Amino acid sequence: MADCRIAVLVGSLRKESLNRRLSRALTGLAPEGFGFHELRIDDLPLYNQDEDEHPAASVDRFRKDVSRADALLIVTPEYNRSIPGVLKNALDQGSRPMGHNAWAGKPAGVIGIALGSCGTALAQQHLRNILAVLNVPTMAQPEAFIGYYDGLFTDEGGIGERSREFLQSWMDKYIAWVKLFCS
Numbered sequence: 001m002a003d004c005r006i007a008v009l010v011g012s013l014r015k016e017s018l019n020r021r022l023s024r025a026l027t028g029l030a031p032e033g034f035g036f037h038e039l040r041i042d043d044l045p046l047y048n049q050d051e052d053e054h055p056a057a058s059v060d061r062f063r064k065d066v067s068r069a070d071a072l073l074i075v076t077p078e079y080n081r082s083i084p085g086v087l088k089n090a091l092d093q094g095s096r097p098m099g100h101n102a103w104a105g106k107p108a109g110v111i112g113i114a115l116g117s118c119g120t121a122l123a124q125q126h127l128r129n130i131l132a133v134l135n136v137p138t139m140a141q142p143e144a145f146i147g148y149y150d151g152l153f154t155d156e157g158g159i160g161e162r163s164r165e166f167l168q169s170w171m172d173k174y175i176a177w178v179k180l181f182c183s
Helices: 018-027 057-068 085-094 121-133 161-179
Strands: 004-010 034-038 071-075 108-114 145-147
Touching (some): 004 018, 018 034, 018 071, 018 108, 018 161, 057 085, 108 121
Parallel strands (some): 004 034, 004 071, 071 108, 108 145
């Protein structure tokens, strides 16, 4: 059993999402003692405060999964210079009803990949603003705005040679951040 349970939140629903590939490759760079579990968000209904008292089974499951995690790894694309709606909905579902914020106090790392040269800089900034109000301590540095290129991923799903050192360093710093909270 892992010493530290890390919930992975991928802000894309697409099965072949670059961000899902990145999340899986990153978890392969982590040392032993850290267990990663991708949270399912594709079945969450749109948040509606009227349903706080009787949430859908998928919402109940999701909130429990978030509550069981010790830390968060959020890997997101950028849609229209912000975070995808599905990610925002998941954050809202996990923070409700008022007074029952499942995210609170869980350390997070934020990273993402996009086709453009700016990567996911604006989405990550918006996400950091949201996480601040949810009381999620977020690793500030290093930031990682990954622009996709051929060879970023190996045929086996790992990180290619050109970016491996940088992403290994990012993961090492993320793990050090998580260790401050997860003992």
